[in-house]
Amino acid sequence: MSKFTLKVNGRTHTLDIDPSTPLLYILRNDLGLQGPRFGCGLGQCGSCTVLIKGLAVRSCVTPVSAVRGAEITTLEGLARDGRLHPVQQAWIDEQVPQCGFCQNGQIMTAKALLDKHPNPTDQEIREGMAGALCRCMTYYRVQAAIKRAAKMMAAARRASGSEVIA
Amino acid sequence: MTEFTRVPKQVEDAMEKWNGTTSRRDFLKGSGLMVVSFSAAAMVNPNLINATASAAVAEVNPPAGPYKDPDFRQLDSWIVIRQDNTAAFYVGKTDCGQGTGTAFRQIMADELDMAFDKTDLIMGNTETTVDQGGSGGSDAIRVDGWPMRRVAAEARRVLLEMASKQFGAPVDQFSVSEGVITVKGDPSIKVTYGELIGGKRFNVTLTGKDIDATTGVANLKPVQEHKIIGKSLPRYDIPPKVDGSLKWAVDAKVPGMVHARNVRPPWAGAKLISIDESSVRGIPGFIKVVSKGNYVAVVCEREEDAIKASRQLKVNWEKPATPSFPKSEDLYDYMRNASPTSVTQPTPPVVGNPDDALASAAKVIEAEYEFPFQGHVSFGPAHAMADPSNGQMTIYSNDMKAYRLRRGVADFLGMPQDRVRVIWMEGSQAYGRTAADDAGFEAAFLAKEVGRPVRVQWMRHEETAWDTKGPAFTFKLRGGLDTQGNLIALVYNARTADYNHVDYNDPNTVLIGQLVGRRPSAPAKGGAGPPADMYVIPNLRRTTEVVRLPLVWETPIRAGNLRDPNGPQIAFASESFIDELAAAAKADPVEFRLRLLTGSTDDDKVFTRARSIAVVKAAAAAYGWDNRPSPKALGTGNILTGRGIAYCYRQTTIVVEIAEVEVNRTTGHVWVKRLVCAHDCGLVINPDGLLNTIEGNLLHGLSRGLHEEVQFDTDKITSVDWISYPTLTHADTPAKIDIVLVNGDPNPNRPDLPPYGAGEAACRITPAAVANAIYDATGVRIRRVPFRDKRVLAALKAAKV
Ligand code: FES
Ligand code: FES
Numbered sequence: 001m002s003k004f005t006l007k008v009n010g011r012t013h014t015l016d017i018d019p020s021t022p023l024l025y026i027l028r029n030d031l032g033l034q035g036p037r038f039g040c041g042l043g044q045c046g047s048c049t050v051l052i053k054g055l056a057v058r059s060c061v062t063p064v065s066a067v068r069g070a071e072i073t074t075l076e077g078l079a080r081d082g083r084l085h086p087v088q089q090a091w092i093d094e095q096v097p098q099c100g101f102c103q104n105g106q107i108m109t110a111k112a113l114l115d116k117h118p119n120p121t122d123q124e125i126r127e128g129m130a131g132a133l134c135r136c137m138t139y140y141r142v143q144a145a146i147k148r149a150a151k152m153m154a155a156a157r158r159a160s161g162s163e164v165i166a
Numbered sequence: 167m168t169e170f171t172r173v174p175k176q177v178e179d180a181m182e183k184w185n186g187t188t189s190r191r192d193f194l195k196g197s198g199l200m201v202v203s204f205s206a207a208a209m210v211n212p213n214l215i216n217a218t219a220s221a222a223v224a225e226v227n228p229p230a231g232p233y234k235d236p237d238f239r240q241l242d243s244w245i246v247i248r249q250d251n252t253a254a255f256y257v258g259k260t261d262c263g264q265g266t267g268t269a270f271r272q273i274m275a276d277e278l279d280m281a282f283d284k285t286d287l288i289m290g291n292t293e294t295t296v297d298q299g300g301s302g303g304s305d306a307i308r309v310d311g312w313p314m315r316r317v318a319a320e321a322r323r324v325l326l327e328m329a330s331k332q333f334g335a336p337v338d339q340f341s342v343s344e345g346v347i348t349v350k351g352d353p354s355i356k357v358t359y360g361e362l363i364g365g366k367r368f369n370v371t372l373t374g375k376d377i378d379a380t381t382g383v384a385n386l387k388p389v390q391e392h393k394i395i396g397k398s399l400p401r402y403d404i405p406p407k408v409d410g411s412l413k414w415a416v417d418a419k420v421p422g423m424v425h426a427r428n429v430r431p432p433w434a435g436a437k438l439i440s441i442d443e444s445s446v447r448g449i450p451g452f453i454k455v456v457s458k459g460n461y462v463a464v465v466c467e468r469e470e471d472a473i474k475a476s477r478q479l480k481v482n483w484e485k486p487a488t489p490s491f492p493k494s495e496d497l498y499d500y501m502r503n504a505s506p507t508s509v510t511q512p513t514p515p516v517v518g519n520p521d522d523a524l525a526s527a528a529k530v531i532e533a534e535y536e537f538p539f540q541g542h543v544s545f546g547p548a549h550a551m552a553d554p555s556n557g558q559m560t561i562y563s564n565d566m567k568a569y570r571l572r573r574g575v576a577d578f579l580g581m582p583q584d585r586v587r588v589i590w591m592e593g594s595q596a597y598g599r600t601a602a603d604d605a606g607f608e609a610a611f612l613a614k615e616v617g618r619p620v621r622v623q624w625m626r627h628e629e630t631a632w633d634t635k636g637p638a639f640t641f642k643l644r645g646g647l648d649t650q651g652n653l654i655a656l657v658y659n660a661r662t663a664d665y666n667h668v669d670y671n672d673p674n675t676v677l678i679g680q681l682v683g684r685r686p687s688a689p690a691k692g693g694a695g696p697p698a699d700m701y702v703i704p705n706l707r708r709t710t711e712v713v714r715l716p717l718v719w720e721t722p723i724r725a726g727n728l729r730d731p732n733g734p735q736i737a738f739a740s741e742s743f744i745d746e747l748a749a750a751a752k753a754d755p756v757e758f759r760l761r762l763l764t765g766s767t768d769d770d771k772v773f774t775r776a777r778s779i780a781v782v783k784a785a786a787a788a789y790g791w792d793n794r795p796s797p798k799a800l801g802t803g804n805i806l807t808g809r810g811i812a813y814c815y816r817q818t819t820i821v822v823e824i825a826e827v828e829v830n831r832t833t834g835h836v837w838v839k840r841l842v843c844a845h846d847c848g849l850v851i852n853p854d855g856l857l858n859t860i861e862g863n864l865l866h867g868l869s870r871g872l873h874e875e876v877q878f879d880t881d882k883i884t885s886v887d888w889i890s891y892p893t894l895t896h897a898d899t900p901a902k903i904d905i906v907l908v909n910g911d912p913n914p915n916r917p918d919l920p921p922y923g924a925g926e927a928a929c930r931i932t933p934a935a936v937a938n939a940i941y942d943a944t945g946v947r948i949r950r951v952p953f954r955d956k957r958v959l960a961a962l963k964a965a966k967v
Contacts, residue, residue, distance in 0.1 A: 078410075091404070095401060095854055097263070136866075137868075140899055140900070142896070
């Protein structure tokens, strides 16, 4: 066991925990977060995705020791000041989910993709999202929602000068 | 933020603090309403979490039970009107992601004449919602929507009568809009539903021989008068799924809860010899190894430690002396050589004289097809949490059949049924008999053994290897054409490895039931129907034989219902074969099918053939179908393109799909670039919800056609993760999906147009449409699913394409 400080969604938590514990279980069981979920535990499906330094990270295969001190954002932390992130809003506008279980992985992966490619091509979307699996097969709507979110984010950027909504 | 994103604090409290003994929560004090009995734990139902006004509805039962069955013949069991003129609907269903919850609210709000957003819905809680069986059989709207409509109409009728009494005027003097009753011609005289009955019971008895027939005496609105039915209202469950606020079944937690993981036999049919518990005793928070028969699980305080313990536990297993099944690559030969355990035939089994007709045919075509075992392979592996407090058992589960889970667990644990309840919460997809059944039993068993609330979670390898499987099939078809290219005879022979098909939540066949040694008096025979189409073929014989694999019990190859059980398998063979016949007749595939559908209409009671024709034509028009026989002239480039069609009729729903493919000549890769689907499922409740369902359904069929195959050696399944059991990904998604909703039955404006079903039909024919398109593009017929690159490339090479 050792002491760790985790910064999650802007809040700091101190935990006394085995350093090899996958981040996923700490987020879910110690911090009570529900966005990241277990889907495979193997880094293959995207269900457990969180954002760390702008990257989509699979928390099921990330030992907590690897992220000490880092700023971690989960699905719950995407909204700002009571407003959903444009990616989330696009998901609602396009009515993307079916069961919704995989959608944390879809949304968080899309957010990281859009941060890197604000105006992604179809090919960039297909490749960038390929590791975010969905067994209800909502892919078609996910791809439409990413394009919609890209437009919303571009409009927001134009409206606020250089300020980035994220 | 939307109203849905706030999880009421008191609901959080219920989840966090409830320990099974509290009889009344503070938050319920002052609620004006004492209509439907709830326990505190019922407040964790996610439907209530989403329902803004729900906290005010509850009255508390002692959580110690007994848990009674709500009486479906009481209007109060279905509908509660609150003083603030909002309504809560209680239905015995579960929403597996197709938006049926929203559709139920639309149906009931419309018949009740209440604004949609003034209603909320509680589903799948065995203690508070009537037993409509949960989900299954694409029956949500088709079957279960009817009693919902009728009880809502009855509530409206009763409320109008109350108004009539209050104002001393006949009922026909009133009109209703959004829960407000006004006197026609004098809008100043009005009363709300809430004022009439808020906080009180209806005390109205309903009739009906069973729950599906539940009815009052009110008439239903004609379809044309619906205001909410038929509208694409946004699904209420989507915002909390997108902002992270929804509590799923995986989030169910109560104080004192511990974590369990299963330890599965390393070989199918292995026998437990011994367990060395000292191998895990040093793990922090280790609680117990639980074992019975060949079932083994470990329980720890923390989840990651339970995982560690399940990997570290030393167990001595004895491998069976003989192979449990053939290797997956030998499966079809095995099936063709096995002796059938049973035979099923439709009525009548034979039409005309197929043997003579074949003998006299100008051309006889013969083909064999093969379809592998495929899994549910749920995105979120099976899980459940069970709380044994107070000598009761409360199971938090996403199982789509909450009621049967309750009955099955009561039987399995030897508990009276009224001491067991199931609280359904949202979960990963539930397209049939998933392992959620198995996990529910395991959680309850472990909770009883440990005496504490236990959450069990299957790992990925368990889900992929051990969940139930859609059965493998082999087919042999023969067809005869006359000199004009008309189909005059067809002989269909199918074999399915469906022996011991497991039922839903059956204590004798659920995985833990099998592993602890329970057995039913006899294994289920299994079986399958004939192809579901409306083709007129004058000479016809259709037979399906069931075969068994060597290992029948405690096997990971358990046949069970997977979305549209048998449908994709059978339609792959039958609709590929129709295409082969069309090609042999040098006929256009659309024209050939239309010819078979127009053969006769005198046996067509529900206009199914006329509707089939309309749907085929709608699909062809939407695609821009060019009339010509397949295959087209072989292209010269590396990418070969083609289009294929397939048609089916399932429980009166009709689907036609056209796939446009690109086949890469050098890699064998198939990309379905465009999918067109024409779909007739009668009355549509929520068009956009239906489109979403069909899109997912089409792509599920595509995934099954392109990727999915359970692989095994002779003693274990070797498909254990997303590498060894690949699924469709974003990379394979069609660039364009066009769906045409056809309501061709036969007069779309009739007042009583019924809904059919949409949860399963569209996945049925995607593999066939794609195979037909591959043939059109390449002239090569792929007769085995899935069409993975290697298989397609080998076929192209063999045909020198
Ligand atoms: S659960 Fe982490 S990638 Fe699947
Ligand atoms: S929406 Fe169900 S798994 Fe993606």
